[in-house]
Amino acid sequence: MQTATSDRPRSAADTTPLDKFDVADPRLFQDDTIESYFARLRREDPVHYCAESRFGPYWSVTKYKDIMSVEINHKVFSSDVMLGGITVRDLPMEHRRPMFIQADPPKHDEQRKAVSPIVAPTNLARMESLIRSRTQEVLDSLPRNEVFDWVPKVSIELTTRMLATLFDFPFEDRHLLTWWSDVTTADVTAGGPIDSDEKRSAELMHCYAYFKRLFDERQALPPRNDLVSMLAHNPATANLPPMEFLGNVMLLIVGGNDTTRNSMSGGMLAMLQNPGEWKKLRESPSLVPNAVSEIIRWQTPISHMRRTAVADFELGGKSIRKGDKVVMWYLSGNRDEDSIERPHEFLVDRRNARQHLSFGFGIHRCVGNRLAELQLRILWEEILARFETIEQAGPEKRLFSNFVHGITSLPVRIPG
Numbered sequence: 516m517q518t519a520t521s522d523r524p525r526s527a528a529d530t531t532p533l534d535k536f537d538v539a540d541p542r543l544f545q546d547d548t549i550e551s552y553f554a555r556l557r558r559e560d561p562v563h564y565c566a567e568s569r570f571g572p573y574w575s576v577t578k579y580k581d582i583m584s585v586e587i588n589h590k591v592f593s594s595d596v597m598l599g600g601i602t603v604r605d606l607p608m609e610h611r612r613p614m615f616i617q618a619d620p621p622k623h624d625e626q627r628k629a630v631s632p633i634v635a636p637t638n639l640a641r642m643e644s645l646i647r648s649r650t651q652e653v654l655d656s657l658p659r660n661e662v663f664d665w666v667p668k669v670s671i672e673l674t675t676r677m678l679a680t681l682f683d684f685p686f687e688d689r690h691l692l693t694w695w696s697d698v699t700t701a702d703v704t705a706g707g708p709i710d711s712d713e714k715r716s717a718e719l720m721h722c723y724a725y726f727k728r729l730f731d732e733r734q735a736l737p738p739r740n741d742l743v744s745m746l747a748h749n750p751a752t753a754n755l756p757p758m759e760f761l762g763n764v765m766l767l768i769v770g771g772n773d774t775t776r777n778s779m780s781g782g783m784l785a786m787l788q789n790p791g792e793w794k795k796l797r798e799s800p801s802l803v804p805n806a807v808s809e810i811i812r813w814q815t816p817i818s819h820m821r822r823t824a825v826a827d828f829e830l831g832g833k834s835i836r837k838g839d840k841v842v843m844w845y846l847s848g849n850r851d852e853d854s855i856e857r858p859h860e861f862l863v864d865r866r867n868a869r870q871h872l873s874f875g876f877g878i879h880r881c882v883g884n885r886l887a888e889l890q891l892r893i894l895w896e897e898i899l900a901r902f903e904t905i906e907q908a909g910p911e912k913r914l915f916s917n918f919v920h921g922i923t924s925l926p927v928r929i930p931g
């Protein structure tokens with residue numbers, strides 16, 4: 516139940532002056548209070564300027580339609596790594612890695628085309644039975660009547676197996692993919708093992724060495740249907756400088772990992788907190804594809820993408836200047852009351868459920884969106900086929916990050 520605004524106790528989001536708002540503070544995501552700040556920005560200052568923050572000055576774009584304007588105007592809003600790339604934090608120059616998500620046309624388009632065949636409909640159809648048998652195996656191995664953590668046992672295990680398949684990566688070493696993904700996205704102030712950009716770069720050199728060996732092997736073989744072979748045989752990616760090759764590998768690892776993982780965890784949490792929606796799904800399993808889109812909207816696994824203005828632009832009545840940093844908060848756009856009906860409710864039968872912002876829009880729209888939906892559809896079909904109910908057995912824990920909207924732990928119990 517939503518509490519009427521006037522009945523709610525006043526929170527820090529209500530009392531902090533707008534010019535002191537810094538919605539890129541990772542603590543707001545970890546303690547799950549970020550939506551109260553976004554709600555106020557959507558109401559009072561939808562294109563908001565933060566003059567001072569740990570990340571320097573930046574604009575926050577919080578409404579669905581304004582986010583779309585930024586996405587489609589890619590000639591004004593650049594993703595170029597040398598201008599700062601796609602996250603609110605500017606990495607120090609020596610730690611920046613070019614990759615096609617951090618590039619503008621024509622380079623972006625050429626490199627994106629090199630890997631797109633991995634998600635061609637024929638390839639997805641070919642992968643479906645493998646994804647299903649792995650999902651069945653993982654779900655069948657879960658303990659009954661015992662508390663376990665859904666995140667490592669299901670979400671991480673399934674996404675890591677999938678990633679190993681996409682790269683045709685040695686299966687026994689697949690945990691390295693999860694590690695390199697976590698290394699890439701770690702916030703250096705989170706108190707984890709990657710507490711400096713130097714440590715991150717050093718770890719990623721192991722990733723480079725491993726993938727370079729695979730790349731050389733695949734280049735000597737005829738083209739195959741995996742991402743490394745695609746990079747090795749396409750003229751746009753076959754001869755990249757070492758750090759750009761590493762950049763694209765990092766993109767593909769993170770792209771396919773954190774996002775799907777957190778949709779698997781966020782979807783389970785949403786169902787546990789909305790048992791009526793799980794019941795609806797049990798009674799009408801044909802709703803699963805729709806429920807998958809709703810899960811992806813609800814979780815919004817990537818909180819933001821950033822652009823840099825390369826020309827002046829008017830947005831929502833504000834003057835963005837050439838050189839300004841502009842952050843599109845998908846997490847907020849997906850809760851925009853003016854564009855999404857009843858946005859604060861999780862509804863497996865929502866109309867137009869696929870019209871969310873979680874995959875972005877425009878030329879950078881997620882390459883892997885159909886694959887992610889396929890994995891989640893199969894997961895929920897197999898959950899429904901096995902478990903009448905699952906219980907939450909403790910509070911969830913959330914990631915300290917303003918970029919990956921993640922759940923790090925979700926204790927559950929399967930009665931039986």
Ligand code: HEM
Pocket residue numbers: 586615616617627681766767770771772774775778811815816817820873874875876877878879880881882883884886887
């Ligand atoms: C791009 C989200 C799954 C690979 C993106 C973008 C977002 C996103 C927000 C940037 C869009 C923009 O700037 O407009 C997600 C979500 C996923 C998911 C929420 C799961 C629920 C995947 C998977 C793969 C993947 C499974 C791997 C095969 C990529 C790549 C890009 C991308 C390569 C860069 C596209 C470009 O720059 O042209 N994704 N993603 N993603 N995603 Fe995903």
